Amino acid sequence: MSVLQIDDLHTYFDTESGTVRAVEGIDLTIEAGEIVGLVGESGSGKSVTASSIMDLVQHPGRIADGTVRYDGQDVLSLSEDELAELRGGEISMIFQDPMDAFNPTQTVGRQLHDVLRSHREGSVHPLVRALGLDHDADCKAAVVEMLDAVGIPNPEARYSDYPHEFSGGMIQRAMVGMALLCDPKLVLADEPTTGLDVSIERQILGLFKDLVEELDTAVLWITHDLSVVAKLCDRVVVMYAGKVMEVGSTEAVLSDPASPYTQALLDSIPRYDRPDEEMYVMEGDVPDPLNRPDGCRFADRCPEVHDRCHDHHPPRFDTGDREVACYLAEGDAE
Amino acid sequence: MSRLLRYLLGRLLWAIPVLLGASVVTFMIMQLTPGDPARFILGQRASQEAVMELRRELGLHQPIFVQYVDFVFHAAQGDFGQSLQTREEVTAMLLQRIPYTAQLSIAGLLIAVVVSFPVGVIGAVREGEAADHASRVGALLGISTPNFWLGLLLILVFAVPLEAFPIFGMTLVTEDPIAAVTSTLLPAIALGTAQAALLTRLLRGGMLDEMQEGYVRTARAYGIDNRETTYVYVLKNAVLPTITVIGLQLGALLGGAVIVEQVFGIPGIGRLAIQAIFNKDFPVIQGVTMLVAVTFVAANLLVDVLYAQLDPRIRLGGSER
Ligand SMILES: Nc1ncnc2c1ncn2[C@@H]1O[C@H](COP(=O)(O)OP(=O)(O)OP(=O)(O)O)[C@@H](O)[C@H]1O
Ligand SMILES: [Mg+2]
Numbered sequence: 001m002s003v004l005q006i007d008d009l010h011t012y013f014d015t016e017s018g019t020v021r022a023v024e025g026i027d028l029t030i031e032a033g034e035i036v037g038l039v040g041e042s043g044s045g046k047s048v049t050a051s052s053i054m055d056l057v058q059h060p061g062r063i064a065d066g067t068v069r070y071d072g073q074d075v076l077s078l079s080e081d082e083l084a085e086l087r088g089g090e091i092s093m094i095f096q097d098p099m100d101a102f103n104p105t106q107t108v109g110r111q112l113h114d115v116l117r118s119h120r121e122g123s124v125h126p127l128v129r130a131l132g133l134d135h136d137a138d139c140k141a142a143v144v145e146m147l148d149a150v151g152i153p154n155p156e157a158r159y160s161d162y163p164h165e166f167s168g169g170m171i172q173r174a175m176v177g178m179a180l181l182c183d184p185k186l187v188l189a190d191e192p193t194t195g196l197d198v199s200i201e202r203q204i205l206g207l208f209k210d211l212v213e214e215l216d217t218a219v220l221w222i223t224h225d226l227s228v229v230a231k232l233c234d235r236v237v238v239m240y241a242g243k244v245m246e247v248g249s250t251e252a253v254l255s256d257p258a259s260p261y262t263q264a265l266l267d268s269i270p271r272y273d274r275p276d277e278e279m280y281v282m283e284g285d286v287p288d289p290l291n292r293p294d295g296c297r298f299a300d301r302c303p304e305v306h307d308r309c310h311d312h313h314p315p316r317f318d319t320g321d322r323e324v325a326c327y328l329a330e331g332d333a334e
Numbered sequence: 335m336s337r338l339l340r341y342l343l344g345r346l347l348w349a350i351p352v353l354l355g356a357s358v359v360t361f362m363i364m365q366l367t368p369g370d371p372a373r374f375i376l377g378q379r380a381s382q383e384a385v386m387e388l389r390r391e392l393g394l395h396q397p398i399f400v401q402y403v404d405f406v407f408h409a410a411q412g413d414f415g416q417s418l419q420t421r422e423e424v425t426a427m428l429l430q431r432i433p434y435t436a437q438l439s440i441a442g443l444l445i446a447v448v449v450s451f452p453v454g455v456i457g458a459v460r461e462g463e464a465a466d467h468a469s470r471v472g473a474l475l476g477i478s479t480p481n482f483w484l485g486l487l488l489i490l491v492f493a494v495p496l497e498a499f500p501i502f503g504m505t506l507v508t509e510d511p512i513a514a515v516t517s518t519l520l521p522a523i524a525l526g527t528a529q530a531a532l533l534t535r536l537l538r539g540g541m542l543d544e545m546q547e548g549y550v551r552t553a554r555a556y557g558i559d560n561r562e563t564t565y566v567y568v569l570k571n572a573v574l575p576t577i578t579v580i581g582l583q584l585g586a587l588l589g590g591a592v593i594v595e596q597v598f599g600i601p602g603i604g605r606l607a608i609q610a611i612f613n614k615d616f617p618v619i620q621g622v623t624m625l626v627a628v629t630f631v632a633a634n635l636l637v638d639v640l641y642a643q644l645d646p647r648i649r650l651g652g653s654e655r
Contacts, residue, residue, distance in 0.1 A: 054555060056551065056554060056555055058551075080560075083557070084557040084558075084559070085557060086557070087554070087555055087556060087557040088555065088556030088557040088558070089557060092555075092556070093555045093556075095548070095551075095552065095555075097548065100547070100548030100549075101548045101549060101551070101552040102548075102549055102552070103547075103549035103552075103553075103567055103571070104549075104571075104646075104647055105567070105570060105571055105574075105644070105645060105646055105647075106549075106567065107646075111549075114558060114562075115556045115557075115558065118556075118557060118558050118559065119557065162646040162647070164646075164647050178556065
C-alpha cells in the first residue's frame with residue numbers, strides 16, 4: 001500500500017472576483033522510502049496541494065473533489081481529533097515561509113517542545129502545557145538534539161531564543177527540525193532549502209536521506225531547483241496551472257523531457273558552464289487562475305502547439321517510464 | 335546595560351519634553367484670557383486696587399518668560415499656589431480629591447476589562463454566530479450610550495428603589511470597604527461601559543487578525559490542541575496592542591470621570607475642575623491640568639513597561655532584518 005495516494009484532487013478558492021481553481025485534478029502516489037519532487041512555476045498549485053494532503057485548506061478555500069489516502073485511510077473524512085493525531089506526528093509539513101510559521105512571542109525551543117510533547121504518550125491537558133507548567137526534560141533534550149542535527153550552532157542556548165533572534169536561514173532549519181521531531185512517516189517539504197547556502201543545503205539533504213534510509217519515510221519535496229531534484233528525488237512531478245504535466249522517474253524526466261513545459265522549465269535554468277549563451281526566458285505568463293483556458297493549460301505559451309491543444313486539456317498518456325499530459329506523447333502511449 | 339533598561343530609559347526621557355509641552359499649555363491657560371487676566375478674574379466692577387493686588391499675587395507684573403520659569407520651578411515641586419476662591423493650597427486640594435477619582439477610574443477600568451475580555455474572546459471564537467452578533471450589538475450600544483445618561487438611568491433604576499446603592503457621593507475603600515463597593519459600583523459602570531465596548535471590539539478584532547497568522551496554521555498543522563492555541567497564544571498576542579490602547583484611553587477615562595463625578599456627586603478631581611472653571615480659579619485649573627498630564631505620562635510609561643515585559647520583540651530589541 002502506498003503511503004500517500006491522491007486521486008483527482010480539486011482544491012478551489014472562492015474569492016470575491018471568482019473561483020480560483022488552484023488544483024484541478026491531481027493524481028499522485030508516494031511509496032514508503034521514496035522522495036518525490038514537485039516542481040512548477042510560481043502559482044502552479046504546489047503549496048495548495050501540500051496543504052490539501054493534510055486537510056489544512058481553510059476558508060475561502062475548499063477541497064471540491066477527490067480523495068487523499070494516507071496509509072489507506074481517507075484523510076478528508078477524518079475528524080479534527082483524528083487529524084490532530086496524524087498532523088505533526090505521522091505527517092509533517094515544512095512551510096514555505098518559516099519566519100511566519102513561528103509564534104513571535106514564544107521561544108523557538110518551546111514551540112518545538114510543545115509539538116513533541118503533544119504527540120507523546122501521557123500528554124497533560126493542553127492548557128496546563130500552555131501555561132508553561134509542563135517542562136519536560138526529555139522533550140527538551142530531544143529538541144536540543146534536533147536543533148543540533150539541523151545545523152543550528154549552539155543549540156542549547158538557541159533553545160530559549162525567540163524567532164526574531166534567528167536569522168532567516170536558521171529559522172528555516174528550525175522549521176525542518178520541527179518537521180522531523182516525531183519521526184514522521186510522510187514529510188511534505190515546501191521549499192525547505194530555498195535560500196540556504198550550499199553547505200547547509202547539503203547537510204539538510206543528507207538529513208532527509210538518512211531519515212528515508214532509517215525510517216522508510218516518504219517525502220514530497222517541493223522546489224524550484226531542478227538540481228536538487230536531480231540529487232535527491234526518485235521521481236518528479238511537474239505541475240502547471242493546477243495540473244500535472246509530466247510525472248516519472250527523475251532520471252527519465254530530466255534527461256529527456258516529454259512535455260514541452262518540462263523542456264521549457266529545464267531551458268530556463270541558467271547555465272553557468274555556458275555564460276555567453278543567451279538565457280532562455282519562457283514567453284508569456286502563467287494563465288490567470290480565475291480564467292484558465294479550456295484546452296491545454298500551457299497551449300498559449302507552447303512552442304509546439306497544435307489546433308486541438310486549444311480544445312481539451314490532454315489526458316495523461318502512459319509511455320512506460322512516465323505519464324505525460326501532452327498530445328505529442330499520444331503516439332508513444334502504451 | 336540591558337536592552338530593556340535602555341528602552342525604558344528612552345521612554346523616560348521622552349516624558350520630559352511631553353511634560354514641558356504640557357507645562358507651556360497649562361501656563362498659557364491664564365495668559366490667553368482676553369485682556370488683563372486679573373481684571374477678567376475679578377470682573378468689571380472690581381476696584382483698580384484689587385486688580386493691582388491680584389496682578390502682584392499672580393506675578394503678572396513680571397516679564398512673561400520670568401513668569402513661566404517661575405511657574406515651572408514651583409510646579410516641579412508640586413506647588414501651584416493658592417486657590418483664589420478658598421485660599422487653600424492647590425496641592426492640598428488635589429491630594430484630598432485624588433483618591434476619589436482614582437477609585438472611580440480604577441473601578442471603571444476594572445469593569446471594562448472584566449467585561450470586555452470574555453465578551454471579546456467569545457465574539458472572536460464564535461465569529462458569525464449568535465453570540466458574536468450579540469456581543470457586537472452590545473458593544474455598539476455601549477459605545478453609543480452617553481455616560482451621563484447611563485449614570486442617570488442607573489440612579490433611577492437601581493439607586494432610587496434599592497437602598498443598597500447611595501444616590502449621592504462615594505465612600506473611599508480605606509474608610510469602609512463594603513460601602514466603597516456599593517457606592518462605586520454604579521458610577522464605575524457608567525464610566526466603564528464605553529471603555530468595555532471599545533476594548534471588546536479591539537480584542538475581538540485583534541484575535542480574529544491573530545487567528546490568520548502563520549503560527550496558528552503551524553499549530554494546526556502540528557496537531558497542537560486548538561484550545562491551547564486560541565486561549566493562550568492568540569489571546570496573549572491580541573492583548574498586547576490592547577494594553578497600549580488602555581493607556582491611551584486614560585484621557586477619555588478621566589474626561590468621562592469629570593462628568594460621572596458630576597452626576598453622582600463625587601468629590602473628585604473632575605468636580606474640582608468644573609468648580610474651578612466656573613469660578614475662574616486659575617491656580618486650581620492649572621493644578622488639575624498638570625495633574626492630568628503627569629498621570630497620563632505615568633500611565634503610558636507603565637504601559638510601556640508592561641508591554642516590554644510581555645513582548646520579547648521589544649524586550650530583546652527589534653528584528654535584525
Ligand atoms: N488563500 C487563497 N485565496 C485565494 N487564492 C489562493 C489562496 N491560496 C492560494 N491561492 C491561489 O492558488 C494558486 C496556487 O497557489 P500555490 O501557493 O499553491 O502556488 P505554488 O505553486 O506553491 O507557488 P510558489 O512557487 O510561488 O510557492 C495561486 O493562483 C494562488 O493565487
Ligand atoms: Mg508555494
